[in-house]
Amino acid sequence: MNILSWDERERVLVALTRGMSALEVSRAMGVARTTLSRWAILAGMTFTLGHHGGVAAVDMDRVVTVHSGRAYRRLTLADRSYIQAARSLPEPLSMRRIASELGVSASTVSRELSQHGVEYATQRRYVAEVAHYRALTARPRTRPGRLADPWLRVAVMAGLNAKHSPQQVAERLRLKYPNHPERHVSHETIYQALYVQGKGALRHELTVEKALRSGRTGRIPQSKLPRRSSRPWLEGARLTDRPAEAADRAVPGHWEGDLVVGPDNSGLVTLVERRTRYALIGRLPGKRDSTTVIDVLQDLVKGLPASMRKTLTWDQGSEMAQHAEFTIATDCPVFFCDPHSPWQRGSNENLNGLIRDFYPKGSNFNHVSDVDIEEMQQLLNDRPRKTLGYYTPREKLEPLITGVALAS
Structure with missing residues (x-):
């Protein structure tokens, strides 16, 4: 009997994993198919008998998947x-x-x-x-579910039938039996038993019609694809795309903006120049849609020289969805702050707080005249500011426009 070396046996096993049939391997290597079967079984592979038997073909370049939540990675x-x-x-x-x-x-x-x-x-x-x-x-390893325990299953059922949520059931068991971990169960395990048939099928044992307040009998599937942006106007116009010179306030012409809103779709458009804190304020005509906001913005800045219209920074509100039209009309690009980051427009937040001294929350700006808004703007721009060395915003801005510098 011809005894193959280890290297020859290794070549036989590798040929089988690569999809060659037992007949092909037998003829190529000169090994009986019964010997191939024995070697494959000893190597932990399932061998199929027959004229063209062998081991099941698999994609050897595939990576073994890892269940979500596992910290380690699978070997390739x-x-x-x-x-x-x-x-x-x-x-x-x-x-x-x-x-x-x-x-x-x-x-x-x-x-x-x-x-x-x-x-x-x-x-x-x-x-x-x-x-x-x-x-x-390899088949995934399975083990009996946590709720296979009769006592635990009854306890969970009692809580659900009392209209307790899975989390309330789980935490109550921990509270009542702190020294008996075998009587503990996670709320996720209960959800799985309610949602997934075969995990325990608790739903069929309930006496209440709804096990969960939502009334759902299955989880809403989550797509594996990246979430589609609901704000496509932000692309290419985020704060990281803004010129670096806007950050240190050394160069004039960079503005921050926002809305101050009231009931009945009333509101104000507020702008503040980052270096001088000069404010421009316009009243919205009972509408807060993007077209209306853009129109008011254009009216506010149309009197400024081009050198004073470098950038505008806004939050991510949908009222600026048509900001490209504003940029085309004024040659002033718009950039958007990160979500929930009001400090990135700190000067504008401060301005809006000052405006609330004139018009507290709940004020309906539809009942405020344009004359009143203009008077408030003048008062704010003639207000001495500590951050400006007690100069006023108007005193800081006018020399920049006229080219006359204030004495330092």
Whole structure:
């Protein structure tokens, strides 16, 4: 009887994992199919008998998936090939050295070698293709569900039938039995038993019509695709895209803006120049849609020279969805702050607070005249500011426009 060396046996096993039939391997290697079957079974592979039998074909380039929430990563075929090469050296690399090179824990390498080794004579050999094949074809391990425990199942059912939420049921069990972890269950486990048939099917054992306040019998599926932007006007116009000179207030002409709103769709458009704190305020005509806001903005800045219309910074409100039209009309690009970051428009937030001294929250700006708005704007621009060395915003802005510098 011809006894093949380990290298020859390895070639046989690799050929099987690559999809060659038992007949093809037998003819190419000169090994009986019964011997192939025995070797495949010893290597942990399922072998199919018959004229064209062999092992089931799999995509060897596929990566074994990892359940969400797991911190570790699965080994790839390239990883396993490195392990085989490292352990086949005249002086094999240590498991810790291999783990360090692959970026995994040493226990992962140790477990890989012990679980996927192939018996040969009195030794266990490691073959990367065989190990990867076994990992790809392994059935996921299952264990009895937490709610298979009769006592725990009854306790959970009692809580749900009393119209308690899964979280309330889980926390009450922890509260009543703090020293009995076997009587604890997570609310996620209860949700799974309610939503997923076969996890316990609690829904069919309930005496109440609705187990959850939402009334849903299944979870809303979440797409694996990136969430489509609901604010496409932000693209290319975020704060990170704004010129760096706008950040330090050294260069005039950079503005911050926002709305001050009231009932009945009333509101004000407020602008403040970042360096001088000069304010421009316009009243909205009973509408707060983007077209109306853009029209008011254009009227506010149309009297400014081009050098004083460098940028405008706004929050992410939909009233600026048509900001491109404002930029085309005024040659002033608009940039948007990060969500929930009002400090990125700190001067404008301060201005709006001053406006609330004149018109507290709840004020209906539809009942405020344009003359009153203009008077408020003048008062604010003639107000001395500590941050300006007690100059007024008007005194700081006018020299920039006329070219006359104030004495420092």
